[in-house]
Amino acid sequence: MYKVFVNERPLILTDKIRDKEEGPYFMMNKAEVLSAVEGLRKKKFDNAFVYHPNHEEILNKFSSYIPLVVAAGGVVTNKKGKVLFIYRNDKWDLPKGIIKKKEDLEQCAIREVEEETGVKDLHIENFLRTTYHIFKRNGKLRLKEVHWFAMKTKYDGILVGEEKEGIIKVKWKGPEKIRKALENSYINIRILFEPPSV
Template sequence: MYKVFVNELPLILTNKLSDTENGAYFMLNREAIGLAIKSLKKKKIEKAFIYHPNHEEILKKFTKEIPLIVAAGGVVTNTAGQVLFIYRNDKWDLPKGKLDKGESIEDCAVREVMEETGVKDLKIENFLRTTYHIFTNRGTHTLKQVHWYAMKTDYDGELKPEKKEGIHKVKWKGPNKIQKALQNSYMNIKILFEGD
């Protein structure tokens, strides 16, 4: 099962018909996917399902209909146990960005965190999870697949928001401030702090 967020509402790609019982069901074709996305964006439905019997094939077939952008980012913790957040589009977010051609996903995650925040000396500890969301890119629905890594740093220098990427603030946040920030964040970011 893949949970793809459309305006914070789930579009679930599943190979289990039983999953589709309590939500709107759509076929795995361009027209039906477009209708599902539109219905979620307009909040006509709270949850949509797309079924395909083969779990390995479902994402591949979905990305034949909706272009895919691969990105990577980090949940960065400093020596004080605080987590690094960025503020962009009036929401608290985590640093992430698009994979460059020929770049490894781990290198992309580290590069993007450095570029967007100014933080250096990053060490990847482990892979966390992959999140998915749909956004509109020049009028076309696009699926963004973000690979998230837990990172550590002992950097305590200046934080530099990457203004050209629309980032207004970069902040280290402790547990209480993290909870507050998550109230004004995205579902995909909240998931990273829930653990499963």
């Protein structure tokens, strides 16, 4: 199962048929996939399911209709235990970006954090999770797959938001400010701060 967010609403790619009352079901073909995405974008329903019997093939099939863009980013903690946030498009977000050729996911995550925030001396601790969401670029739908890493840094220099990426603020936030920031963030960012499911 994959949970892909469209306009903050979940589109669940699944190989199981559940109770219809959970939300509308669509088959894995281009017309139905686009119909499900459009319905969620226009808030016609709270969630939707796309069914395909072969779990191994679900993501490949889906991304043959909505092209996949691979990205990586970081949940960065400093020596005071504060977490690095960026502010763009009127929302609090975390630094991330699209992978370049000949770059692995970890290199991409570190480069993007450095470029978007000015923070140096980054060390990856572990992989956190992968999130998915759909966005529009030049009028075309794209599926973004973001690989998130927990990072540490001793950097205590100036924070510089990357202007060309529309980042207008970069801040270190402690627990109380994190809670407040997450109220004005994206669901995929909030997920990163949830306790792991047992």
